[in-house]
Amino acid sequence: MAHSLFSLNRKVVISAPMAGYSDTIYRRFARKYGADLTFTEMISAEGFLRNGAKTLKLLHHSSDEEPIGAQFFSGNPDAVEFSARKVSSMGFSVFDINMGCPVRKVLKNGAGAALLKNLKWAEKIIKAAMCAPIPISIKIRSGFSSSEDEWENILKFLARAEKLGISFITIHPRTATQFFTGKANWKLIAEAVKILKIPVIASGDIFSIEDVVKVIELTDAAGVMIARGALSNFQLFRQAKKFFEGENPVNIEKISVAERGETMLEFIEEEIKYRGEERAIQWCRKFLVHLLTGFPGARQLRERMNKIEKFSTLEREVFKPLFEIL
Ligand SMILES: Cc1cc2nc3c(=O)[nH]c(=O)nc-3n(C[C@H](O)[C@H](O)[C@H](O)COP(=O)(O)O)c2cc1C
Incomplete structure (x- = not known):
């Protein structure tokens, strides 16, 4: 699917994984309003391994949300391997690994942004997912805390992840310690786009069609992932899609x-x-x-x-x- 998604011959619009928001209804609306791909919220691979009913509920979806990706968080390669295999036969087109969640509950299990502090372990997690017959992607922040050399290491890691066979990567260029403060540093996305061959998706502070235009101009990313900007504004997906289909942004209808x-x-x-x-x-x-x-x-x-x-x-x-x- 990742292959067919990126062979649309245009940039793509993705509906972001959002814990407590991107449920089955949200995803159906995201698709209806123009998202090319939707995502579940992040799901615990270890919870899935234990076969929790809650996990199955989070994975439940219908065909009008497809193509849909499942996003998992885990610090445990066995649980990731199990989840990736399982999800492949449940109608998902992508298995995404969360490497950005800054919430303490997730960090303490060595998952989410904790992987940014242990990139060797993150490679193990990716390798474990690669057993699945569907495309594997990762979603990362630009670092755990704010030092420049951390980003340099992440860029090197991304090149290794590309070699391991991941299909695309989404970057939210804030550090974990920033949470949602400050501005997303889109320039870092541009650096990743330059060194990688696989598609890079831009995430962070895309709230309007003007932001979509700006982030693409600055980064030439393969697409955008929209999170907060679509909460109560599903139309933003459609506007972004029209732009990617070649419409001049000044002619794209404003949304009241x-x-x-x-x-x-x-x-x-x-x-x-x-x-x-x-x-x-x-x-x-x-x-x-x-x-x-x-x-x-x-x-x-x-x-x-x-x-x-x-x-x-x-x-x-x-x-x-x-x-x-x-
Ligand atoms: C309420 C909320 C829940 C989120 N949950 C997830 C999640 O489950 N997995 C994930 O990778 N990112 C999650 N994110 C991060 C978003 O996917 C996105 O990368 C980030 O919000 C930046 O994009 P934005 O500026 O468009 O909101 C969440 C963000 C918000 C606001």
């Missing part, structure tokens, strides 16, 4: 908050079918925060939204006034 709102209503309805009303409304609040921001009256709507538990109330007390304001 009202249009985003219409889509979010549909999204909530689908989440309700999936989770039930009460849990779906709670789940969707973290998305709606992104919709209800940046215009006069947004704060009041946000406050109201946080107290609502029923879809009909949400429609009447948040969406109706939203559409009237705009």
Whole structure:
């Protein structure tokens, strides 16, 4: 699949793995709105080895989310080998290894960004995944903490990972200790693009079509991976795709908050079918925060939204006034 994805003869748009966000409904919407590939949230390979029901739920998906990649985190090569093999027969097109998660729970198991501190071990993890018959990718940050020579070592590691046979690599150019502070250093992506033959995907601070244009101009990456920018703005995938299909960015239609709102209503309805009303409304609040921001009256709507538990109330007390304001 990675092969067919990158033989589209254009750059690609990927929907990012996002823990607690990129569920089955999110991925369906991402595809419908233009993402070429979607991703599960990160999944524990060790949890999968123990055959947790929770893991199977996270892996559950339908054909309208495909092509879909499964992302795993682990510091244990045996668990990675097991997961990569299993996932290959479950309809996934890519097995991605998380080398960027900075959360303590993940680091303490030697997984996520902890692999950046032990690149030899990271190679073992990659080798373990290579047993699978589907493409293997990795997603990394630019280092664990902020020293220049760390990035030099990571570049060398990426060249070795390429030799090991990975299909593509996504770079979020912030260090683990930065979490989400500062700006993503897109110049580092450009350096990786220059030295590698495999596709490099740019991630980090891509919030608008203008950002898509800028990051591609600066890096010439093979595509973009969009995370926070699509929360309550699925249309960004479509805009990016149009640009990659050759449309002049100045002619790409602007997306109004009202249009985003219409889509979010549909999204909530689908989440309700999936989770039930009460849990779906709670789940969707973290998305709606992104919709209800940046215009006069947004704060009041946000406050109201946080107290609502029923879809009909949400429609009447948040969406109706939203559409009237705009
Ligand atoms: C809420 C949230 C959850 C995330 N979960 C994951 C994850 O499970 N796996 C992963 O590789 N990255 C994860 N990320 C990182 C994103 O995939 C992405 O690399 C990062 O947010 C930078 O992109 P952005 O500026 O477009 O958000 C997460 C980010 C956010 C905001």
